[in-house]
Amino acid sequence: xxxxxxxxxxxxxxxxxxxxxxxxxxxxxxxxxxxxxxxxxxxxxxxxxxxxxxxxxxxxxxxxxxxxxxxxxxxxxxxxxxxxxxxxxxxxxxxxxxxxxxxxxxxxxxxxxxxxxxxxxxxxxxxxxxxxxxxxxxxxxxxxxxxxxxxxxxxxxxxxxxxxxxxxxxxxxxxxxxxxxxxxxxxxxxxxxxxxxxxxxxxxxxxxxxxxxxxxxxxxxxxxxxxxxxxxxxxxxxxxxxxxxxxxxxxxxxxxxxxxxxxxxxxxxxxxxxxxxxxxxxxxxxxxxxxxxxxxxxxx
Numbered sequence: 001x002x003x004x005x006x007x008x009x010x011x012x013x014x015x016x017x018x019x020x021x022x023x024x025x026x027x028x029x030x031x032x033x034x035x036x037x038x039x040x041x042x043x044x045x046x047x048x049x050x051x052x053x054x055x056x057x058x059x060x061x062x063x064x065x066x067x068x069x070x071x072x073x074x075x076x077x078x079x080x081x082x083x084x085x086x087x088x089x090x091x092x093x094x095x096x097x098x099x100x101x102x103x104x105x106x107x108x109x110x111x112x113x114x115x116x117x118x119x120x121x122x123x124x125x126x127x128x129x130x131x132x133x134x135x136x137x138x139x140x141x142x143x144x145x146x147x148x149x150x151x152x153x154x155x156x157x158x159x160x161x162x163x164x165x166x167x168x169x170x171x172x173x174x175x176x177x178x179x180x181x182x183x184x185x186x187x188x189x190x191x192x193x194x195x196x197x198x199x200x201x202x203x204x205x206x207x208x209x210x211x212x213x214x215x216x217x218x219x220x221x222x223x224x225x226x227x228x229x230x231x232x233x234x235x236x237x238x239x240x241x242x243x244x245x246x247x248x249x250x251x252x253x254x255x256x257x258x259x260x261x262x263x264x265x266x267x268x269x270x271x272x273x274x275x276x277x278x279x280x281x282x283x284x285x286x287x288x289x290x291x292x293x294x295x296x297x298x299x300x
Contacts (some may be wrong), residue, residue: 016245020253023238028260030230031105032268033222035097040215041223044207047094048200050227051086055197058190058232067187075195077179081188082196084172090231092165099158100268108162110284113254114140115170120177120247121163128248131290139255139287142280171252176235177242185240190234191298255284 037046070078097105114136117128128136163200174190183191241250259281268274 003211013245016241019237019241020250024253024257026234031223032265036222042207042211043094047091049204050231053227054231056192058193068212078192080175081172081192083167086196088168089165096158096161110258111166113251116173116251117248119170119174135284135287135290140285142283176239177247180239180243186236189235
């Protein structure tokens with residue numbers, strides 16, 4: 001029986017990793033795009049305004065596909081998701097990226113996979129093995145050590161906001177992955193955006209009134225990316241991957257995200273990639289490979 005269960009589960013875990021990788025690739029451009037957008041637009045407009053556009057598209061999808069309404073228990077979870085990935089992470093990261101380069105932010109956000117695994121253990125009942133935790137700590141330690149050594153500009157005051165974004169994102173990711181098992185991956189983010197939209201309207205309207213929306217084309221193109229890809233489409237793949245492969249295991253793919261982001265920052269913003277960056281990236285990839293094979297017991 002156990003062998004039969006393993007044969008059924010392994011393809012789901014593998015598919016979950018592929019979906020998760022697609023989500024990570026989608027999120028990898030978020031910080032560089034946000035950096036460009038907030039250079040011309042107020043952080044509230046970028047951080048929360050993107051949710052309003054994503055909510056409009058997501059609501060249309062829910063109506064056209066006639067999705068069932070969430071249960072009361074699912075609604076409570078969706079409130080948590082909205083607080084984490086619609087309000088907390090976008091707003092805090094947008095504010096921080098007015099102060100620090102995208103490459104610097106990417107390294108601090110490298111703590112997100114380990115934080116997500118911790119939340120999944122507490123909230124989702126997943127039980128990673130000691131080897132899994134060791135790999136996660138090594139990978140996270142590598143990226144944080146890289147930042148502390150000055151490879152990403154050293155720690156700065158804006159890192160408090162980035163650490164808050166990590167905490168918010170970890171809770172939103174873990175809760176969303178748990179809900180996706182019953183509600184569906186893309187449905188989770190669409191419902192969360194719909195719930196958050198009325199609250200987001202007020203601060204966005206105030207920011208538009210105070211600061212206006214005059215910005216060059218590249219800023220608006222980056223805004224469209226963070227709204228339609230980072231805040232919506234990327235979550236379709238991400239939450240589906242978390243549901244299939246397990247939150248703790250699939251979330252470790254985000255250890256690779258800082259280095260995808262560094263490459264994007266170099267190409268789009270001409271930020272420098274040093275030999276130390278490449279070395280740390282190799283360490284992180286090794287940690288991800290070990291974590292991929294380490295046992296993780298999932299609650300049924």
